[in-house]
Amino acid sequence: MIRSSTEADNWASDFRRIFDRQRAESSECGGGYQDLTYQSEVAACEPPAKSCNSSAMSCCASTIVKNGSINHAITGLPPNLQPPEFCSSEPPIAVTGFRQISRIRQPLLDAKPTPRLIISPSSSSASCRQQQNLSKPECNGNRASKDDTAMGPVFGAMLLLQQQILNPGGVLIHGAAADFRSSVAFADVDNRVWVAGWKTKCTRLHGLFHIGDQVMMLNDFPITTAHEVYKALESIELSGFTTISACGLRIRRLPLAKALGVRRSTSGQSVGLRMEDGKNRVASVVPDGLAARTGLTLLADPFRLYSSNMRQSMHRFMNTYGGQQPWCITEINGYSLNMFNKHGEAAVLLNAYGMEMTLVLQPADFICLLKKQLKTFRNYATYIPR
Known part of the structure; x- marks a missing residue:
């Protein structure tokens, strides 16, 4: 002080x-x-810095956008803070489509397909120079415009995601009950309901969910099990008869995740993450790498279980790293990775051509339990984002 x-x-x-x-x-x-x-x-x-409350935490990500003069010096986005506890009385952020955030409720989802992967071009290319010109603020004399920001589209999308994570009111998703019931995999882990996957053939769901979202309420009623979610969605669907029955899902956006962004100074520079052979699990975080310099911890806090019937193999897995867990990458540049992939998908995308890169990482023990629950679904492979 x-x-x-x-x-x-x-x-x-x-x-x-x-x-x-x-x-x-x-x-x-x-x-x-x-x-x-x-x-x-x-x-x-x-x-x-002074300690901030939950309302101030929800504004941390937006502060970087509003301070356009400081954005010219930013080479990476630090990981989001620890999200506040969910509060149903706080206003949620309404998500209406891919990367679109609004405070206005929408009765139906917008059918907008999501891009496969957003890769920022090199700074020496013409497309990057055009992107830099678009990101520069328009000036009138010595006064900058209101949209005074140097953020590119990749970092901008990550800032929106961080705002959703830090919002104490969560995220409100409006859509058809039939789409949620037949195309979203809700799984029970630790007496809580999580999103384990969704069917990509349903284009109205693109960009609305992330692996690891926690379901809190359905039409303003608290939810405790996945069975309750499917039963309630079925009742809402039958009540509509010939019309499309819309409903609202209230979720906590990625409460266990760390979302961050890194920017390479040279093309091909390592982001500072060593992956396990063929898997999405991070073997080690390079202490002086780009990811660690943004503030990413070397290990993740474990996802603590409160059930006594946990298998001994899971106990050994949780105690391997002295109580902490390695990170597992679930998204790269807004692209959801296959949790079951063993062919080096994450390593390929980390070495992809591009200067800006955003990552979403979650504890490995939580992803392991989520995969186990997803396997209980019939034709579970159809729920894996592709």
Whole structure:
């Protein structure tokens, strides 16, 4: 905490000096993102931050967008904070389609297909120069426009996801009860209901769910088991007769996940994650790699179980890393990975051509339990996002 006005003036002058130098270097090289030394230098002179409540946590991601002048120095998005507890009285964020967020309720889902993979082009290509020109704020004299942001589309989508994760009211998804009942896999893990997958052939579901979402309410009624979800959806579907029966699912967006973004300084640079052979599980996080420098911890907090009939193999798996768990990648650049893939899908996408990359990681023991529950579904392979 700042103890005197002199100390505050010294910190402000140091921050302004670093920012002016970085802005001058940015103008010489044509703008864009700068090196991570800016973040480390600012962190060295920045005073300790005050503790924030749940309402302030939901605004942390949006602060980066609003501060357009600081965005020129951002080379990575730090992982989201620990999400607050779910509060049904807080207003939810209504998701109406792929990467579209609105506060207005929609009766039906928009049938918009999701892109397979968003890969940012190299900064030396013409398409990247066009993207940088589009991301630069329009200036009128010395005044910047209201949309003063240097964020590209890849990091922008990740910021929206972080806002959903940190919102205490969760996310509200409106859609047809028939689509939810027949095309979404709801699984019971640790006496809670989770989204384990969905059928990609149902285009109205694209971009609405993420593997690891927790289902809290259905039409404002609390949900405790997956059986209750399917029974309630069936009742809503039958009550509509010949019309399409719409319903609202209230979920917590990825409460166990860490969503972050990294940006390579050179093409082909490693993101600092070593994968297990052919799997999506992270074998180790390089301490000085890009992912670790954004704030990703080397190991994840375990998903604690409260059931006594857990298999001994699971006990051994949870105790392998001294109580903590390795990370498991479930999304890369908005593309949901196959949890059952053993052919190096994650390693291929991590080495894909592109400068910006966003990742969603979750504890490996939680993903292991989610896979086990998904296998109990008939034709479970159809629920795997492709």
